[in-house]
Amino acid sequence: MLAVTEASENAVDGEGSRTARPRVVILGAGFAGVAAARALKKSDADVVLIDRRNHHIFQPLLYQVATAVLSPSEIAAPIRQLEATQANLDVMLADVVDVDTTHRTVDVILPGIGTRKVRFDLLVVATGTRPSYFGHDEFAAFAPGIKNLTDAETIRTKILSAFEMAEATDDENERARQMNFVLVGAGPTGVELAASIAQMVRVTLRRNFRQIDPASSTITLIEGGDRVLPSFAPSLSKKVARHLAKLGVKILLGVKVDRVDAQGVIAGGERIPSATVLWTAGMAASPIIQMLGTKTDRAGRALVEPSLNLPGQPEIFVVGDAASIQQDGRPVPGVAQAAIQQGRYVGRLIADQIRGREPKRAFRYRDKGNMAVVGKNFAILESGHLKTAGFLTWFIWAFVHLLALPQLQNRWRVQSQWLWSYLTGQRSSRLISEAPRSTISEAPRPADAAVTTKQTTAP
Ligand SMILES: Cc1cc2nc3c(=O)[nH]c(=O)nc-3n(C[C@H](O)[C@H](O)[C@H](O)COP(=O)(O)OP(=O)(O)OC[C@H]3O[C@@H](n4cnc5c(N)ncnc54)[C@H](O)[C@@H]3O)c2cc1C
Numbered sequence: 084m085l086a087v088t089e090a091s092e093n094a095v096d097g098e099g100s101r102t103a104r105p106r107v108v109i110l111g112a113g114f115a116g117v118a119a120a121r122a123l124k125k126s127d128a129d130v131v132l133i134d135r136r137n138h139h140i141f142q143p144l145l146y147q148v149a150t151a152v153l154s155p156s157e158i159a160a161p162i163r164q165l166e167a168t169q170a171n172l173d174v175m176l177a178d179v180v181d182v183d184t185t186h187r188t189v190d191v192i193l194p195g196i197g198t199r200k201v202r203f204d205l206l207v208v209a210t211g212t213r214p215s216y217f218g219h220d221e222f223a224a225f226a227p228g229i230k231n232l233t234d235a236e237t238i239r240t241k242i243l244s245a246f247e248m249a250e251a252t253d254d255e256n257e258r259a260r261q262m263n264f265v266l267v268g269a270g271p272t273g274v275e276l277a278a279s280i281a282q283m284v285r286v287t288l289r290r291n292f293r294q295i296d297p298a299s300s301t302i303t304l305i306e307g308g309d310r311v312l313p314s315f316a317p318s319l320s321k322k323v324a325r326h327l328a329k330l331g332v333k334i335l336l337g338v339k340v341d342r343v344d345a346q347g348v349i350a351g352g353e354r355i356p357s358a359t360v361l362w363t364a365g366m367a368a369s370p371i372i373q374m375l376g377t378k379t380d381r382a383g384r385a386l387v388e389p390s391l392n393l394p395g396q397p398e399i400f401v402v403g404d405a406a407s408i409q410q411d412g413r414p415v416p417g418v419a420q421a422a423i424q425q426g427r428y429v430g431r432l433i434a435d436q437i438r439g440r441e442p443k444r445a446f447r448y449r450d451k452g453n454m455a456v457v458g459k460n461f462a463i464l465e466s467g468h469l470k471t472a473g474f475l476t477w478f479i480w481a482f483v484h485l486l487a488l489p490q491l492q493n494r495w496r497v498q499s500q501w502l503w504s505y506l507t508g509q510r511s512s513r514l515i516s517e518a519p520r521s522t523i524s525e526a527p528r529p530a531d532a533a534v535t536t537k538q539t540t541a542p
Contacts, residue, residue: 108203112162114419115403115426116209122430135178148235150279151510155232157496160489182374212404215367222343226362249295262300263357268364269306271455277304278458281330286508303333319463322472368405380407389445400429415448
């Protein structure tokens with residue numbers, strides 16, 4: 084049976100510890116954090132779930148918010164609503180700013196109130212990742228990454244504004260620059276965004292402008308490696324590259340980005356003028372991991388034990404994208420399924436400990452397959468030896484993603500938007516909203532720079 088520390092019995096930090104039960108604090112209400120909290124639903128513990136946002140985001144569809152297919156609320160759900168029926172759970176809207184593993188406290192900033200200490204008996208860190216600029220944090224001001232709804236809205240505003248400026252200007256060079264879209268990194272997010280922009284310029288925006296033809300825009304996808312979607316089989320990468328080419332996306336492979344500035348990018352020694360450069364190249368672990376004083380990999384993710392706790396600290400777990408663990412000689416991927424399975428595993432492990440049951444076996448990731456969508460009617464799926472591409476796979480992709488959305492109302496609304504968009508080619512969220520500069524992306528702050536992967540050039 085798990086021992087309850089004095090800290091938890093006397094916890095007076097205002098976060099809802101009312102009993103002498105063990106207190107489990109979960110940092111982050113993404114896929115991993117929510118799964119961990121739910122797995123503790125019937126346990127004899129007080130659970131505190133802390134997030135800096137009041138909503139859980141379905142990140143796989145962020146690119147559709149960025150390209151005006153969906154609006155933000157359609158892929159997000161209020162954390163309090165999601166967990167409303169879990170009596171042993173308190174939700175806290177707060178920014179985690181420090182973790183003291185010796186005294187078992189977490190420092191948080193509550194909006195409008197100030198700093199508080201939150202005590203824990205067990206800690207589950209599920210704070211995910213943020214865009215990484217591979218040591219070039221100065222790129223962030225010109226090339227937003229996409230990780231949350233603010234990022235997605237910023238990108239949407241950038242894309243839609245570019246057409247307005249192209250329409251308004253008399254300068255041919257400036258017009259061309261506005262109609263050049265550059266994406267850095269051809270992983271799933273880069274590919275999905277590029278294809279969606281390609282479809283938007285050819286279908287959605289057709290006949291909407293008088294001075295410009297949006298279909299004459301250039302969309303360039305830059306990748307440092309030798310193929311798009313390097314996490315998929317080479318045969319699927321080839322099919323995707325062919326499909327992107329059909330959509331009019333220009334792919335530059337084996338090209339390093341040397342510089343990103345207000346005028347565009349310098350890649351492979353050549354300047355590409357562009358008013359819209361999007362960063363889809365890499366992720367680094369949340370800076371919270373650094374505060375745990377534990378060993379990390381190159382991307383700043385915590386190296387965890389087979390039971391997902393930190394070495395020598397059985398009461399501190401790291402799950403989801405912020406954790407680094409190998410299975411059968413390969414890293415467990417940073418995908419939603421892995422995060423959910425890890426969160427659920429740790430939640431159950433803690434519940435078993437509290438009940439005095441034997442600890443579970445080591446975590447094992449069950450890969451259910453990976454998918455990526457490339458515009459309308461085309462997606463790829465890789466699951467074990469199965470590799471498929473085309474319309475049927477796209478249909479499966481749509482079905483799987485609808486079911487995975489957090490709430491019934493999200494599914495209903497997304498399905499209607501998709502149907503409308505499929506039939507008419509229109510996108511209902513074409514809003515230019517003024518996003519203040521400071522909200523552009525969760526760009527690494529100078530203090531975070533140390534956890535970004537050190538590399539002299541971007542991929
Ligand atoms: C654009 C995009 C597209 C993707 N597409 C796919 C896909 O198609 N399929 C797939 O399987 N995976 C996809 N992924 C990856 C998948 O979303 C992640 O693997 C998954 O979200 C990881 O879950 P997590 O719980 O570890 O982290 P997250 O889901 O990122 O959650 C982390 C949470 O921690 C909170 N947080 C962070 N720092 C703090 C702090 N200091 N204080 C308080 N709260 C904090 C954040 O607000 C967030 O809610 C995509 C990711 C992105 C960004």
